[in-house]
Every structure is written in C-alpha cells, then in structure tokens.
Amino acid sequence: DAKTTQPPSMDCAEGRAANLPCNHSTISGNEYVYWYRQIHSQGPQYIIHGLKNNETNEMASLIITEDRKSSTLILPHATLRDTAVYYCIGSGGSNYKLTFGKGTLLTVNP
C-alpha cells in the first residue's frame, strides 16, 4: 500500500471550505486514493475515492494531481459536525484492505 502523509491537524471556520491535503508519492498505478473520516468513538465513514480523475459526491470533492502524487479533499461548506479525523489511504483494489495512518484532525470552529 502507498505511504501517505497528512498534516496532523487543521482548523476551519464554519461555513468555509475545508481543504485537506495528502501526499502519496509512492502510490502505484492501480492504487486508488480513498478518504475516510472518523468521529470520536465511531467507526470510520467512507467519504470518497478516485483513481485519476477528480471526483465529486454529495459529501465532498476529491482533486488528484496529474502525477497522482498528491490529492486534496474538499468539504465545500464545513459544519461543526465535520469535526473529525480524516484519513487518506492509497490502496489497490486487489489488496482488500485499508492501511490507516494517523490522519488529520480537522476542527471546525464556529
């Protein structure tokens, strides 16, 4: 699995966009970039994943650089309920596992 690097913590004002970066310079061609988040004491929640193209769903947007060495998760209008640890994971479809790092603690402030 690709090694990912994320800042340990970030702050964001409520209502503003939260942009969470992730470096995954060792990602291989068949590995997807996954984003999950975990609110204290709950199971991780799937947010989005992508391979090469940018992706958007009802929760967030995922921007992957052309060389695939980094990506950014965008929460367009952060709310207090978005306060959580966000994990960026590089994983191949045939690995059937997720390798979690330490993630980024995003704190959304009122």
Added chain:
Amino acid sequence: KAGVTQTPRYLIKTRGQQVTLSCSPISGHRSVSWYQQTPGQGLQFLFEYFSETQRNKGNFPGRFSGRQFSNSRSEMNVSTLELGDSALYLCASSPGQGADGYTFGSGTRLTVV
C-alpha cells in the same frame, strides 16, 4: 437499508479467556473485513473474507482468527486474551469487487482485565 451490525457493543473479559465477536454486513455485501483500533497503534487491519475465503491477513498473532459464513456474516475470535488486546474492534463490509468503499460498523469495545 440496514448498516453493518456488530455485536456485542461492549465486552469485558479476563486475561486468558477467549472471545468471539460478530459482524453482520450490509445485505448483498460479500466482503467483510476486521480492524483493531487502539490509542497507541491506531487502526490496524486484521483480515478480510469474501465468500467464506480469507483473501488477506494482517500482521497479528495466531490467537486472532476469523471466519465467514455462507450468508456473509462473520465472526472473529481471540483466544488467550492479553491486556493489550483491549481495543475497539471494527468490522467493515463492501460488495467485494475491486475498488469499493467499505462501510464500517460502530465496533465492539473489548476490555481485558
């Protein structure tokens, strides 16, 4: 639709005992994975099953085992419990075909005393 269900939610066991945790995946999902979460080690992959076959296994001692039944429900077993096995055990399910997102349950909080 119903999410991933893990039972029990909380469990207290004594060192040396064994424990069995249960996971019911989302209907139609054939892949079930197990993870251990501790404050020191974070989230670590235990194993993954698809159609009753283990496809991948993490770096845990043989005391940790699992299985999957024909209805995709899964159990994991930990024998000869140690204090260090105290953790949140999470189960995740997915359709199992290639790059799918995993849906996690709320976990079982195991405390070994």
